[in-house]
Amino acid sequence: MSTSREKTPTPQARAVRLGPRAVVALLLVSAVGVAAFAWPLLAAPGAGLAHSQDAPWLFAALLPLLLAVAVATVADTGLEAKAVAMLGVLAAAGAALRPLGAGTAGIEPMFFLMVLSGRVLGPGFGFVLGSVAMFASALLTGGVGPWLPFQMLAMGWVSMGAGLLPAPDRLRGRREVLMLAAYGALASVAYGTVMNLQGWPYIGSLVSGVSYVPGAPVADNLARFVAYCLATSLGWDLPRAAVTVAGTVVLGPAVLKALRRATRRAAFAAPVTFSDPRPPTAGSPAPDAPR
Numbered sequence: 001m002s003t004s005r006e007k008t009p010t011p012q013a014r015a016v017r018l019g020p021r022a023v024v025a026l027l028l029v030s031a032v033g034v035a036a037f038a039w040p041l042l043a044a045p046g047a048g049l050a051h052s053q054d055a056p057w058l059f060a061a062l063l064p065l066l067l068a069v070a071v072a073t074v075a076d077t078g079l080e081a082k083a084v085a086m087l088g089v090l091a092a093a094g095a096a097l098r099p100l101g102a103g104t105a106g107i108e109p110m111f112f113l114m115v116l117s118g119r120v121l122g123p124g125f126g127f128v129l130g131s132v133a134m135f136a137s138a139l140l141t142g143g144v145g146p147w148l149p150f151q152m153l154a155m156g157w158v159s160m161g162a163g164l165l166p167a168p169d170r171l172r173g174r175r176e177v178l179m180l181a182a183y184g185a186l187a188s189v190a191y192g193t194v195m196n197l198q199g200w201p202y203i204g205s206l207v208s209g210v211s212y213v214p215g216a217p218v219a220d221n222l223a224r225f226v227a228y229c230l231a232t233s234l235g236w237d238l239p240r241a242a243v244t245v246a247g248t249v250v251l252g253p254a255v256l257k258a259l260r261r262a263t264r265r266a267a268f269a270a271p272v273t274f275s276d277p278r279p280p281t282a283g284s285p286a287p288d289a290p291r
Helices: 018-043 051-076 080-101 110-121 123-141 148-163 174-203 220-230 233-266
Strands: none
Touching: 018 051, 018 123, 018 148, 018 174, 018 220, 051 110, 051 123, 080 110, 080 123, 080 233, 110 123, 110 148, 110 174, 123 148, 123 174, 148 174, 148 233, 174 233
């Protein structure tokens, strides 16, 4: 007889369970987002810099789609008051962390919190959290503009991707922290890269060696885009990745523990039952007894 007690993995609670409508909404907004980001590499000859005129329309189109994801999630599974409260706290914390770098060399501490929150609370909650936190930070810093829906979508992808990482119920300790640190580094660079796609067409012919050429072969424009990233944003993306890795390694264990403890206490998946708190009096029938 073995004296050691085997630990069985405890299923990780999810603040938002993705139902069919929420999954469809996520796929739809992601597909539109990919098209909105990648159009410069696929634009037809003669397209010019029409994106500068289309940006307000994209701004008006993407925000309702992002909101539709949250609405579809609520309609599918019900975003209960406890989940709304946790969403508000984490979004406010992320919005407060972002300005700490004051825009210096890409230092954005909010990334590690979005990655850890998405890991613990799941992809559905992570997508909504990333989008709402970025929107709140834009209001806080005055960064509202045609780029905001792109930032919201990209940050939603970052946090959602953390929720899709493997073994959320089993992997713990140092290995999980290292996995999240590696993901945070890649996500930080990927975020900067996709945001470059949003701003790249604006430079036009100002810098001929790295500018977008409408109608040029995809390989040529892709080479120009890579040169543009290396010349302009790599000095921002790498510090962002380094800060994300440092925050995950140093603060990750404590933050993960706190988030999981809060999730257990919130008991998102617990069924709600009602009972009569009054004890039965002498001579009165039991609550379930026939009358």
